[in-house]
Amino acid sequence: MIDRLPTDTRFGQESDYASSRELLSAAGYGDEPVIAMVACSDMPCAVDDVLGTRPGELVIVQNAGNRVPLESAVDDISTLSSLWFALQPTTVQYLVICGHTRCRCRDHQGSPAGPASSQHHCVPHSGIVATHEQAGDVTRAGRHVLQQLDAVRTHMFIRERLQRRSLRLHACVVDDRTGTLYSYEPTAGQFAPV
Numbered sequence: 001m002i003d004r005l006p007t008d009t010r011f012g013q014e015s016d017y018a019s020s021r022e023l024l025s026a027a028g029y030g031d032e033p034v035i036a037m038v039a040c041s042d043m044p045c046a047v048d049d050v051l052g053t054r055p056g057e058l059v060i061v062q063n064a065g066n067r068v069p070l071e072s073a074v075d076d077i078s079t080l081s082s083l084w085f086a087l088q089p090t091t092v093q094y095l096v097i098c099g100h101t102r103c104r105c106r107d108h109q110g111s112p113a114g115p116a117s118s119q120h121h122c123v124p125h126s127g128i129v130a131t132h133e134q135a136g137d138v139t140r141a142g143r144h145v146l147q148q149l150d151a152v153r154t155h156m157f158i159r160e161r162l163q164r165r166s167l168r169l170h171a172c173v174v175d176d177r178t179g180t181l182y183s184y185e186p187t188a189g190q191f192a193p194v
C-alpha cells in the first residue's frame with residue numbers, strides 16, 4: 001500500500017506548476033541550459049540557489065557526495081548517463097562540480113588521496129571572519145571536489161568538448177555554516193570566496 005503524500009506538501013499544486021511554466025516562458029529559458037552542475041544530495045540548500053541561476057539555465061546531476069566516477073571504474077552508470085545527458089545541449093558551456101563543507105556522504109564513502117589536490121587551500125575572505133576550522137572545512141571539501149574534476153577529465157565525451165573549447169570546468173564549495181560560495185582559482189591554486 002502506498003501512503004498518501006503529506007498534506008502540507010506543495011507537490012502537484014497546479015497553481016505552482018502553472019506559475020513556473022509562465023516564468024520559464026516569460027524569461028525565455030527552459031530549452032537552453034548554459035551550466036551543468038554535479039552537486040551533493042546532502043546539500044542543505046537548493047542547488048539552483050548556489051549560482052543564482054534562473055529557471056532553465058542549470059542542469060543538475062545530484063548524487064551522494066557529488067561524485068564523478070573514473071572512466072576506468074564505471075560502476076556508477078546513473079551518474080555517468082546523467083552527466084552525458086546534461087552535456088548534450090551545445091548551449092551548455094560550463095561544467096561545475098560543487099561540494100559543501102558539512103557533507104555526510106563524503107566522509108562516509110571516503111575519498112582517494114591525491115598528491116596534487118592536497119596542496120590546494122582556501123583563502124579567507126576579507127569581509128568574512130573565517131575561523132581555522134571553517135578554512136579547514138573548505139579545504140577538505142575543495143580537495144574532494146578537485147578529485148572529481150580529475151575524474152571528469154578521464155571521460156572522452158568531456159575531453160572532446162574541452163579540446164574544442166566548448167566547455168569550461170569549474171570547482172566550487174559551499175560553506176554550510178555561512179552560505180559563502182568558494183570558487184577555485186587555478187592560477188592561485190586556491191579556493192576563494194565569490
Ligand SMILES: [Zn+2]
Nearest residue numbers: 040042103104
Ligand atoms: Zn554532501
